[in-house]
Amino acid sequence: MAERYWNEHIETMPREEMEKLQSERLVKQVKHVWDNVPYYRKKMEEKGVTPEDIHGIGDLSKLPFLSKADLRDAYPYGLLAKPLSDCVRIQSTSGTTGKRVVAFYTQNDVDMWEDCVARAITAAGGTRDDVVQVAYGYGLFTGGAGLHGGSHKVGCLTLPMSSGNTERQIQFMMDLGATILCCTPSYAAYIGETLHEMGYTPDDIKLKAGIFGAEPWTEEMRRQIEQSLGIKAYDIYGLTETSGPGVAFECSEQSGMHINEDNFIAEIIDPDTGETLPEGSKGELVFTSVTKEAFPLIRYRTRDICVLTREKCSCGRTLVKMTKPMGRSDDMLIIKGVNVFPSQIETVLIKDFKAAPNYQIIVDRVGTTDTFEIKVELSDDMFSDTIKDISTLEKKIGADIQQILGIKAKITLVEPKTIPRSEGKAVRVIDKRRLV
Ligand code: ADP
Ligand code: ZN
Numbered sequence: 001m002a003e004r005y006w007n008e009h010i011e012t013m014p015r016e017e018m019e020k021l022q023s024e025r026l027v028k029q030v031k032h033v034w035d036n037v038p039y040y041r042k043k044m045e046e047k048g049v050t051p052e053d054i055h056g057i058g059d060l061s062k063l064p065f066l067s068k069a070d071l072r073d074a075y076p077y078g079l080l081a082k083p084l085s086d087c088v089r090i091q092s093t094s095g096t097t098g099k100r101v102v103a104f105y106t107q108n109d110v111d112m113w114e115d116c117v118a119r120a121i122t123a124a125g126g127t128r129d130d131v132v133q134v135a136y137g138y139g140l141f142t143g144g145a146g147l148h149g150g151s152h153k154v155g156c157l158t159l160p161m162s163s164g165n166t167e168r169q170i171q172f173m174m175d176l177g178a179t180i181l182c183c184t185p186s187y188a189a190y191i192g193e194t195l196h197e198m199g200y201t202p203d204d205i206k207l208k209a210g211i212f213g214a215e216p217w218t219e220e221m222r223r224q225i226e227q228s229l230g231i232k233a234y235d236i237y238g239l240t241e242t243s244g245p246g247v248a249f250e251c252s253e254q255s256g257m258h259i260n261e262d263n264f265i266a267e268i269i270d271p272d273t274g275e276t277l278p279e280g281s282k283g284e285l286v287f288t289s290v291t292k293e294a295f296p297l298i299r300y301r302t303r304d305i306c307v308l309t310r311e312k313c314s315c316g317r318t319l320v321k322m323t324k325p326m327g328r329s330d331d332m333l334i335i336k337g338v339n340v341f342p343s344q345i346e347t348v349l350i351k352d353f354k355a356a357p358n359y360q361i362i363v364d365r366v367g368t369t370d371t372f373e374i375k376v377e378l379s380d381d382m383f384s385d386t387i388k389d390i391s392t393l394e395k396k397i398g399a400d401i402q403q404i405l406g407i408k409a410k411i412t413l414v415e416p417k418t419i420p421r422s423e424g425k426a427v428r429v430i431d432k433r434r435l436v
Pocket of ligand 1: 092093094095212215217236237238239240302324326
């Protein structure tokens with residue numbers, strides 16, 4: 001099947017043309033922010049830079065960064081670049097890593113955001129003939145609103161389910177012939193599990209694709225969801241600060257997400273020094289939103305760690321691709337002095353042990369020593385009722401984890417259905433050291 005685009009002109013634009021467009025937009029945006037956001041203007045003045053110094057994307061690194069701390073400092077109106085009377089919407093972050101921040105949208109901002117999501121839905125094969133079940137949470141969270149708006153834009157029949165009430169999700173999915181499911185990957189896994197528990201198989205539903213994001217998920221988890229629901233699962237990325245989901249999206253190649261570069265200029269920096277890194281380096285993703293009116297962020301540090309690549313993509317898009325962020329710099333746990341990402345653990349559990357993505361990482365400190373436990377829920381494939389088998393399996397998992405991470409974890413296998421399921425973003429880590 002020929003690849004479909006929502007905006008072929010932009011999505012397949014030659015690099016020089018895209019850079020020219022980005023440069024023009026950047027110059028205009030910096031002026032807009034300088035004139036209307038005293039908070040950022042002060043930062044620029046402190047760095048000794050004015051809009052006259054910015055002639056194009058080559059000058060990007062002259063500009064100061066913005067961080068989540070700035071957003072909290074400036075809460076709620078300090079970074080607003082338009083009068084409130086020009087704004088039509090407020091959304092908020094999920095507050096995964098602390099106090100929530102709010103973002104404002106003009107009607108043009110909402111249109112731009114929904115346009116980005118429409119590109120994602122089209123790249124996942126969606127057309128006006130599709131029935132899109134939106135099972136991201138509705139409300140302040142950008143997941144529901146973003147996919148809902150994008151689905152309308154494409155002209156799909158939109159089913160605004162929001163998250164939760166999983167049996168009803170499946171009932172509606174069947175009764176109304178949903179073809180595309182949008183939710184967090186952890187909720188997709190739970191919906192798949194429930195479908196089978198209700199005695200159905202993928203043959204009983206019409207789903208063909210899923211658009212999942214808002215949290216890190218591994219390739220192993222993707223395969224498991226694809227199998228359980230009988231679909232192709234596409235990744236979608238975004239953050240409230242830059243509008244919401246749709247900043248980047250996956251195409252038919254399913255290897256990394258194309259960034260909507262006409263709206264968001266991406267850079268990779270060294271998270272410790274702030275230095276811009278060359279293409280292909282792993283580091284912190286930084287975005288400059290060049291078309292947003294109400295809440296334009298310049299050089300916003302996402303804390304998401306990934307790699308950018310401009311290798312030719314088989315889908316024909318020329319938009320730069322980002323690898324799956326496997327966690328934010330602040331998701332990283334330091335246990336006994338070793339850096340640990342939950343995604344490394346998920347890979348071992350699903351790939352080597354066919355575990356369902358139901359696990360919990362519990363870290364604590366006794367005296368001056370860190371303790372590290374991983375609770376893994378037994379799946380049907382792993383199930384065994386003899387204690388001997390269970391302790392052998394715990395030892396095997398422990399050995400594999402130690403090999404990958406270099407430190408020992410206590411593995412505890414727990415009975416099916418004892419780890420809470422997620423209807424939104426999954427909570428995998430309980431770090432008791434942070435609670436004291
Ligand atoms: P919060 O920062 O409170 O979680 P958001 O709901 O705006 O607020 O979430 C944005 C964050 O979610 C991103 O910075 C990123 O860490 C994570 N995220 C979003 N989409 C993906 C994805 N496809 N893969 C991995 N992480 C993602
Ligand atoms: Zn592609």
